[in-house]
Amino acid sequence: MAKNKKKNVVYSTNPDFNYDYEENEEQETLPPQQQDLKVTLDKKQRAGKAVTLVYNFIGTSEDLSALGKMLKSKCGVGGSVKNGEILIQGDHREKILGILHEAKYKAKRVGG
Numbered sequence: 001m002a003k004n005k006k007k008n009v010v011y012s013t014n015p016d017f018n019y020d021y022e023e024n025e026e027q028e029t030l031p032p033q034q035q036d037l038k039v040t041l042d043k044k045q046r047a048g049k050a051v052t053l054v055y056n057f058i059g060t061s062e063d064l065s066a067l068g069k070m071l072k073s074k075c076g077v078g079g080s081v082k083n084g085e086i087l088i089q090g091d092h093r094e095k096i097l098g099i100l101h102e103a104k105y106k107a108k109r110v111g112g
Contacts, residue, residue: 029059037100037107039093051079052093054086054100054107074099 038056043049054071057064061081068086072079075095079088088096093109100107 027058027060029063032103032105035059035105035107037105038110039096039100039107040109040111041091041093049089050091052088052091052096054088054096055084057084057086070103071096071099 035058036056037054040053040055042051042053054068057067061084064084064086065081068079068081071086071088075088075090075092077089077092079086081087097107097109
């Protein structure tokens with residue numbers, strides 16, 4: 001996910017010099033009550049097929065994957081977790097909002 005970025009080094013005479021890489025550590029997962037999840041419907045660049053997007057999750061990718069797996073199984077559909085977003089196949093906005101509220105997540109519907 002995160003690419004290592006080199007710091008600017010002009011010149012070094014040390015033969016054992018190694019670049020220091022900035023590592024982007026994942027944030028700790030916030031409790032469900034502090035999450036501010038957004039649920040929306042997306043059809044762009046998907047050959048006209050609708051997917052329900054859940055985004056704004058703050059936490060580790062493992063916790064995001066676990067939430068995505070739970071949503072997919074409760075909706076009975078496929079989906080994936082990419083780029084910090086959960087994609088659920090089809091229009092399941094109301095059902096997903098109900099599942100998230102039942103699990104004590106703070107979530108709201110965005111868009112039309």
